[in-house]
Amino acid sequence: MIQIEGLSHRIGTAPILTDITADLPRGKLTALIGPNGAGKSTLLRLIGRLLPLQAGRITVEGRDVARTPGEVLALTMAILGQQTVIASRLRLRELVAFGRWPHHHGRPRPADHAAVEAALAAFDLLPLADRFLDELSGGQGQRGYLAMTFAQGSPWMLLDEPLNNLDMGHARALMARLAQIVRTEGRSVVMVVHEVNYAAAWADHVIAMKGGRLIAQGPPETVLTETLLSQLYDTPIEVSRHDGRPLVLHHHLHHALGVEPELPGIAPGGLRPQASDLETERAASDTAC
Incomplete structure (x- = not known):
């Protein structure tokens, strides 16, 4: 705990x-x-x-x-933060292997190599293991960092x-x-x-x-x-049930309640200019004339 x-x-x-x-x-x-x-x-x-x-x-x-x-x-504990940028040009398998450092301190054993392969498999990354990180999509790279965290054991x-x-x-x-x-x-x-x-x-x-x-x-x-x-x-948020668990509904509840969300510069109901924007446009037009 x-x-x-x-x-x-x-x-x-x-x-x-x-x-x-x-x-x-x-x-x-x-x-x-x-x-x-x-x-x-x-x-x-x-x-x-x-x-x-x-x-x-x-x-x-x-x-x-x-x-x-x-x-x-x-x-x-193994922690994965939001900032996951590594300057070195590494292959994905090398990245995941970093997770084993607390166990071998630079001298990996067969058990460490096995843990790396298991982590790659767990996150469906074995086909990408020999690619460089800059050859991966953002999502593939994120899964690589998760595999590294998992490999730490x-x-x-x-x-x-x-x-x-x-x-x-x-x-x-x-x-x-x-x-x-x-x-x-x-x-x-x-x-x-x-x-x-x-x-x-x-x-x-x-x-x-x-x-x-x-x-x-x-x-x-x-x-x-x-x-x-x-x-x-x-x-406003509504909570329903699905498969015995809560299901949170929030995307269209404003409309269901007859309330439109207000966004800066956007009139309720659509992408129409607000009065202040129209007045600014008219003033600019009058000045130009």
Whole structure:
């Protein structure tokens, strides 16, 4: 289990996280949801010790993250951030092999090579293994970084928006694969997701955040409610059911309620110029005459 107690974080004088207390269950897929700027990525980075702890306490399987040696943490947690740029020209197989570094420190053994091949296979990358990274699409490259994280073999995988650059089919396949990894291999996955329905369909545990605060935590059925989600995202949201799990409906609800979303410079109902824009055009025309 990952236990977070009284966690707060600031950048300068700006509060990013405020008094976060949460338990992330072992052997489950936990999804962090919430609007932009909620503090989800910061929380994940603090758990993975990519940011210094300012206030509060985090333990992973009873180990204090702030006090545990890095080489021990690397065997406990593998983290994949949003920024995944490597300057060197590597082949995909070489990238994935980086995940084994905490185990061999530069002297790979047969077990390490086998783990790399297994990771490539797990994310359907074996046919691409000998390609250079700059020869891959964005989605293929993202799956490569996920394979590297998987190859590390750590019981905890921390993933910051791993669905970036993936189309709908690959995103769905990845979520199904992560759920399978949790179910069959006993690993624990903590991931930041923006599309709530991925959490609704595959997560075992959901943490909802807004404005740097924890709003709710628990199974999808108790967190993904119409009232909570509407308040979380400041927009009307309807929740239905599909295959026994929540299904979040939000794309056309404004229209169903007779309310049109307002966008800057766009009149409700279509791409028509607003009055202020028409007045500006007329004034320019009069001046030209």
